Structure formats: structure tokens, C-alpha cells
Amino acid sequence: MMALEILPGLIIAIPFLAAAFNRIPGLSDYRTFVDWISIIAAALVATLAGVLCFYALESPVIHWVGGWEPREGTVIGITLVADATSTGFIFITAVLTTAALAFIYKRYETIGSFMHILTLIFLGAFSGFVLAGDLLTMFVFLELMGICSYILTAFKIRDEAPIQAGFNVAVVATVGSFIFLMGSAMMYGLVDTPNIAQAADRLSNLPASPALGISISLLITGLAVKTALFPFHFAHADSHSVAPAPHAGLFGAVLMQAGLYGIARLSGLLLDVPAINIEMFPTLLITAGVLTAIIGAVMSIAQNHLKRLLAFSGIAHIGIAAVGVGVLNTNGLAGASLYVVGHAAVKMSLFLIAGVILHQFSTIFAGKLSGLSRKSWILTAMLVVGALALAGVPPSGLYGGKVLIEEGLKDIGLGWIIYILYFSAALTGAAVIRFTVRVGSSTTPDDEDPVYVHEGSKETIQKGGFFYMSAIPCILLIAGVFITLSPRVTGGIERAAERDFNRSAYVDLVIFDKKEQFVKTATQDFWKIDYLAKGIASGLFAVGSGVIFASRRFDTSRIRRGPLAMLRNLHSGHVGDYMTWLIFGTVVTTGWFFWQL
Amino acid sequence: MTELTDFLPYIVVVWLAIIGLYGMATSGNLFHLIMCLCVFQSSIWILLLSIGYRREATAPIFDDVSPEVSVIDPVMQALSLTDIVVGATIVAILLTIAIQVHKRLGTLDPNQLNSIQK
Numbered sequence: 001m002m003a004l005e006i007l008p009g010l011i012i013a014i015p016f017l018a019a020a021f022n023r024i025p026g027l028s029d030y031r032t033f034v035d036w037i038s039i040i041a042a043a044l045v046a047t048l049a050g051v052l053c054f055y056a057l058e059s060p061v062i063h064w065v066g067g068w069e070p071r072e073g074t075v076i077g078i079t080l081v082a083d084a085t086s087t088g089f090i091f092i093t094a095v096l097t098t099a100a101l102a103f104i105y106k107r108y109e110t111i112g113s114f115m116h117i118l119t120l121i122f123l124g125a126f127s128g129f130v131l132a133g134d135l136l137t138m139f140v141f142l143e144l145m146g147i148c149s150y151i152l153t154a155f156k157i158r159d160e161a162p163i164q165a166g167f168n169v170a171v172v173a174t175v176g177s178f179i180f181l182m183g184s185a186m187m188y189g190l191v192d193t194p195n196i197a198q199a200a201d202r203l204s205n206l207p208a209s210p211a212l213g214i215s216i217s218l219l220i221t222g223l224a225v226k227t228a229l230f231p232f233h234f235a236h237a238d239s240h241s242v243a244p245a246p247h248a249g250l251f252g253a254v255l256m257q258a259g260l261y262g263i264a265r266l267s268g269l270l271l272d273v274p275a276i277n278i279e280m281f282p283t284l285l286i287t288a289g290v291l292t293a294i295i296g297a298v299m300s301i302a303q304n305h306l307k308r309l310l311a312f313s314g315i316a317h318i319g320i321a322a323v324g325v326g327v328l329n330t331n332g333l334a335g336a337s338l339y340v341v342g343h344a345a346v347k348m349s350l351f352l353i354a355g356v357i358l359h360q361f362s363t364i365f366a367g368k369l370s371g372l373s374r375k376s377w378i379l380t381a382m383l384v385v386g387a388l389a390l391a392g393v394p395p396s397g398l399y400g401g402k403v404l405i406e407e408g409l410k411d412i413g414l415g416w417i418i419y420i421l422y423f424s425a426a427l428t429g430a431a432v433i434r435f436t437v438r439v440g441s442s443t444t445p446d447d448e449d450p451v452y453v454h455e456g457s458k459e460t461i462q463k464g465g466f467f468y469m470s471a472i473p474c475i476l477l478i479a480g481v482f483i484t485l486s487p488r489v490t491g492g493i494e495r496a497a498e499r500d501f502n503r504s505a506y507v508d509l510v511i512f513d514k515k516e517q518f519v520k521t522a523t524q525d526f527w528k529i530d531y532l533a534k535g536i537a538s539g540l541f542a543v544g545s546g547v548i549f550a551s552r553r554f555d556t557s558r559i560r561r562g563p564l565a566m567l568r569n570l571h572s573g574h575v576g577d578y579m580t581w582l583i584f585g586t587v588v589t590t591g592w593f594f595w596q597l
Numbered sequence: 598m599t600e601l602t603d604f605l606p607y608i609v610v611v612w613l614a615i616i617g618l619y620g621m622a623t624s625g626n627l628f629h630l631i632m633c634l635c636v637f638q639s640s641i642w643i644l645l646l647s648i649g650y651r652r653e654a655t656a657p658i659f660d661d662v663s664p665e666v667s668v669i670d671p672v673m674q675a676l677s678l679t680d681i682v683v684g685a686t687i688v689a690i691l692l693t694i695a696i697q698v699h700k701r702l703g704t705l706d707p708n709q710l711n712s713i714q715k
Contacts, residue, residue: 136676143683150690157697160712167694171621171634174687178641181680182614185641185673189648194672238713573713575630579622 007052008063008080008131011090014041014048015124019117028113035105038116042101042123046094049127053087057492059515060084060500062133070511075195079133079510084496085337086130089261092341093254096348097123099472100246103352106465107246107359115155115244122148122250129258133510134194135184135219138262142226143177149255150174152247153239165238168575172235172582173226179586180222186215187270197510200269200503208275208597216276217593219266221586226259229322230292231581233315234571237299240311245355248307252314252351253344260318260340264325264333268501278328280596282412284589285326290420292319297427299571301549302564306354306364306435310347313390313428317343317398320421324401327408331524334497335404338483338490342397345480346389349473350432353382356469366438373440378470382477383436387546389481391429392422393539394532400484403531404494404524426538426545433546484526491523606647613640627695627705631688638684642677649673 018041021027022034052061060083068077101119108115125148128141150173154166188194190212191202206212228236236256240248263285271278296316303309321343324336357372357379358364373380389396402425406418483489499505499516508514570577617637624630649670657668699705702712 136672136679140679140683143687147686147690150687154690154694154697157694158701160701160710163694163697163701164710164712167627167691167698170687170691170694171630174634175618175621175637177683178638181676182641182644185645185648185676188672242713571713573711575707576622576624579618583618583622 004052004055004061005063007048008061008082009065011045011048011052012080012124012128012131014045015120015127017041019120019124022113022117022120031113034113034116035101038101038120039098039105041120042094042098045123045127046091046098049087049091049094052082053084053091056082056087057084057496060509062510062513063131070513073511075134075193075198075511078137079195079197080131081133081506081510082131083500083509084492085261085500088337088341088493088496089130089254089257090127092344093126093250094123096250096253096344096476099348099352099476100250103246103355103469103472106468107355108244115152118148118152118155119247119250122152126254126258130261133196135187135196135199136194139177139181139184142180142258142262143174145255145258146173146177146226149239149243149247149251153243155244155247156242159242161238162242164573165235165242168573168578169235169239171575172232172578175579175582176222176225176232178222179218179225183215183218183220183222186211187219190215195510196266196269197507200273201507201511203270203273203275206273206275210594210597212275213593213597214590216270217590218586219270220263221589223259223262223266224288224585224589225582226256227263227322228256228259228292228315228318229288230295230319231585233292233296234578234581235575237308237311237315237571238573240314241305241308245307245351245358248311248354249348249351252310253348256314256318257321257340257344260321260325260336263322264336264501267325267328268333269503269506272503277596280592282326282328284592286323286414286417289319289322289326290417292316292322293421293424294319295567297424297431298564298567300428301431301434301545302568303431304366304435304438306357306366307351309431309435310350310354313431314343314347316424316428317347317390320402320405320425323417323421324405324408327405327412327414329408329411330494330498330501331404331411332408333501334494334524335401335406335408337401337493337497338397338404339401341489341493342389342399342401342480342483345476345483346386346396346398349382349476349480350386350390352469352473352476353379353386356466356473359469360466366435369439370441371439372436378474380436380440382470382474383432385481386477387429387432387436387542388539389429389477390425390432391539391542392425392535393429394526394535395484396481397483398425399531399535400490400526402535403526406531407524422534422538423541426541429539429542430544430546430549433543434550437547437550487523490526494523606643606650610640610644610647613637613643625706625708627698627707628692630707631691631695634691635684635688638680641680645673645677645680 063080065078125141125144132138150170154162156162191199225232240251293316296312300312321336321339324332392399505516617633620633654667654669657671
């Protein structure tokens, strides 16, 4: 048992040590060495997190840093809480990071070791954020994770779009973390502890006060900025569309989801207290989630640039997962978890496919690329499968997640919202289908290229390695498509959601070291004809509308008037506009909490 | 009088946060924008320190005072130091990018940056 308790610490330490190792002068010149150290470190984290997840499903593991355990019910140390949800999430991220590093191995030649180091620090910071049991540790790792993402966004520093997007996302997301810090400082002032479990315990005796409302709303707003919920999604869309393909994949698959994980954790633990009217929170988060899903999906189908298309598609899907979290019951949270897992695999693989296309044909802009189906049937097939998976065709993880979210929505009497979610998901699938059809035809379109991202200058990119590079997204895609078929995975996620977001179980676990046994009796039946019909219908809708919108009459880059053009103009790339949206969102959230207090 | 002095830091916090955010939203120069971010950030330092402050208390160093003496909360002090480090990192990154923007595009005005596709 002792050995298990050091694993959470090791999971955080290994990537940082490997990153430091890669900077040893002289050694870092040997590129193969750097690659192998990074890949082995990430794979090791994946293994350890997998082992820990396996055990944590039975009983969660608590690690007190430096052995400072609670004394008489008072927390005095820093804790890492490794339960099934957090370790499972780290497992997914470590697997995707391994895939990204394996992809970098063949894709880039003369980048030195910086990209590897940033990727490893990202993994370490991610693990720290997810495991952290107190608000201040969460802030530190949240911002460290953010810093890696800003630098990776602006990695191609000689091009115009990456530096602009890097600046925007650095300003907006930093303000987001500072808002989170303000919230946690006020929470500390109220309950005299940064520890989340202890805070949850003490909040139950606290009267309602304006300070409490502001504190909670700032915590949630700060995390929502990181989650890229509307109206905070603008800078994230820019960032994901210009970052190097493997990192854009990581951002779209797990970075935003880390913020959502934080919201799920804190709303389960801190909101369920007498001083706060819990009823209001689902309305707020579900509204934000639905708006994010719709805007992301519409913007996604209006793009001709594959990475930008996928960036908006990621934002649409985080909105859908946010609805699952906003439901605040076991089904919704389990649905959000399964949705995030399935989406992570599919989105990462689509971004890597974008990387492969870029590698082979030097462009991922639909107006420039042509005859893809003739040049490479395997990439075309993978794009189509990815599009269907995004649309939620069974048995992909996104289908299973939506089934659970639907059950959760029905429990609180909002079952109709699921149709909006199916529609948004189908639109993101249609966007990928539209791209595939447009680049599949052999005629060369003559559109002007409005994209100013010059993807990696020629000399930094290796030649060859096509099959190696396509194999990585292929494996991920297969995992994402068939995940719902495994009852072990879905059952485990449902059990984890029931225990890990339960307030009293968490408090007992962390402060009093009592492990409650949960036996989830009813597991969801994913194969009812009702669900299957919805999933297949959205797949058909995606294919149909994708093919229709692929025709030149619907060339969205030529639309200059109307609602779509207005929506596009909102995504202006201007940092001041984005900040105005951020202020607007913060005021709305804080005002909402005040109104409902 | 005591109530006012207890409350005063929070007024400063709100004021600095508002002008910092306003400056970031309306700035016409990237360097100015970074300075506004610093102003916003200093509001957080004041918030942290005023939450940790205890009246009639001394610094949390138990070298020459007895452990029973009431001290200022060291957690908030440590956190403001951490936040200063985070802020320095962010400002360094932002300045690097701003210099690069100036090199590439010859301007620091965010209104003239339009390299991102809508």
C-alpha cells in the first residue's frame, strides 16, 4: 500500500525530471536521445497513472506531501488526491502526450529540445492540477500549464498569426487564472484553509454573504476562461488553430477539459452547501454550454482551414461536455467524463491527421489542397471515420457520453436540450465531411488563400515517415471509436463519477481517511433502439449536410453579409475585443450569483 | 475609523482591478496593454496581503519571538511571492511576443494586427 501512495508524487515529478534532463548541455544536441527520454517519460506516466487508476477505482489514494497528515481533523499540509477520475484523466493525457511526442519525433527536424521540454512540463503541470487537493496548488499548476500552452501557441515565432494568437491567448487566459486566484484568496479568507475538502466541510456552517458569492463566482469564472466556454472561447480558437498540430491536438483534447474538470470538482464540493442556492448553477452552466456548443459548431462548418475547423469543433464539444457537468448529477458527470475521453482520442487523431496532410501536401486549406482521395485513400477514410465519430455515431465515446448526458438531463426535466447537443455535434461532423469532400475532388479550386499561417518553414520538417505518422492517429481513432463497447470502461466511469464528485465521501476521504464503499448497481444500457436511432440519424445528417455545404454555392469564405458574417467578425483576433468579452462574462456570472444568493 | 481602514484595501483592490481590465480592453499599444496586466495583477497582491493581515501582529518568523505571539498569515505572503514569479514569467513571455510583433509587422497597435482568419 505504501508503494501506491508515492505514485501521485512520482506522476508529477517524472515529466519535470525528464524535462530537466533534456536541458543537460551537450546531451540536448543528440536529438534521438531527447526524443527517447521524452517518449519514455510520458509512457511511464501513462503506465503509473493506469495502475493507480485501476486501484483507485476500488479505493482512492491520498498522498500528503512531506507526510504532513491532518491533525485532529485540521488539514495542515498539501495533499494530492488520486481517485479514479483524476488518475484516469492523467492516463488519457499521458497517452496523448506520448502520441504527440512520437509524432514530433518524425515530423520536425531542427527544433532542438524546447518543444519536448514544453510538452513534458505541460504533462507534469496537468497532472499536478488534476491531482491537487487545494486551491492554491491548483492555481500554480493551472498557470504553469497555461504558460506552456502560450509558448507552444507562439512556437512558430517567425510567422504572423502564431505571435498574434499567442499574445491574445496569453493575456486572456492569464487574466482567467488571476480571476481564479482572486476567488481562491477570498475563499481562503472565508474558511481559513486552501484545502478543498476542509473548505467544503467548513462552508456547511457558514452563513450566506456577498463575499461568499463573489468568491465562488470568481472561482467558476476563472476556470470557465480556461475551459473556453462562451464568451471566453475566442482566444482559445485562435490558439488551437495556429499551434503545432500535435500540441493543438493536446489543447483541444485535454487542456480545455482540465478547466471543466476543475469546474466539476469545485461545483460538486463547494456549491452544495446551505449558504448557496445550488439550483441556480445548472441553469448558468447549461446555458453557457449550449451557447458554446452552437457557436462552436456553426463557426466550425464555416471554416476552410482544417486546424481552425477542428479548433472550433473542439469548442463545440467542450460546450456539450459542460452541459453534462452542469446537470450536476451522477449520470451527467459520468456522461461528461465518457464524452471527454472519447472526444480526446478522436480530436487528437484528427489534429494529427491535419499534421500528416500538412507534412505531405504543405497545406491544409480547402482552397489549395485537391485530389486528396486519389493521393491518399487512408487519410480520407480516417477523416470520414473521425467525422462520424464526432457526430456521435455509435459506438464512439461521444455517442456513449451523449446517452449518459441525455439521462442526466431527463433527471432534471430538461430532456429536450439533448437535441440541440446532437445537432451541434452533427454540425461539427458535417464540417469535417465538408472539408473532406472539398479536398477530395480532383479539380483544383481557385480560391484565394486568406490564411496567413505559413506552416513550418521547409527546412525544419523531415521528409518521409508517412506510414509511421499516419499509424499514430489511426490507433487513437480506433480507441476513440470503440470505447463505448467496453463495459469495463463505461462501468468504471459511472462508478467513478458517483464517488469522486460526492461531497461527503470526498471530505471523509481527505480529512478523516474514511473510505466509503460505493456499489453502483444500475449501469447504463447504451444499446436501446432510441439512442441508436438518434446517433445514426446525426451521422446521416452530418454526411448529408456536409456534402451539401461542400458545393461552391455555400463557400463560406465569400459570405460577406448576414448573421454568419457577423458571427465571424466577432472572432476578430483583437485582444481588446476578447478582453471586453471576458469582462462581460465575468460581470454576468458574478451578477448571476449575486441575484440568486 | 478602524472599520474604514479595514475596508480601504478592498476599495483599492476593486479600483486597480477595474482600471487594469479597462486598460487591457481599450489599449492601443501592446506594451501599454502588458502594463495594464501588471496593474490588474497588483490588485491581486493587495487582496492577498490584506486577507492575510492581522492587526497587532508581527512577521511570521519565530526566531526571536515566542510561538504564542499572533503573526500575520504566512500562506498569503507565500502566495503573493508565487504570484509575483508567475507574473514575471507572463510579462517576459508577452514582452518577447510584443517585440516579435514589432519586428514582423512594424506596429504595436492591436487594431492593425489582422493576421488571424475570421
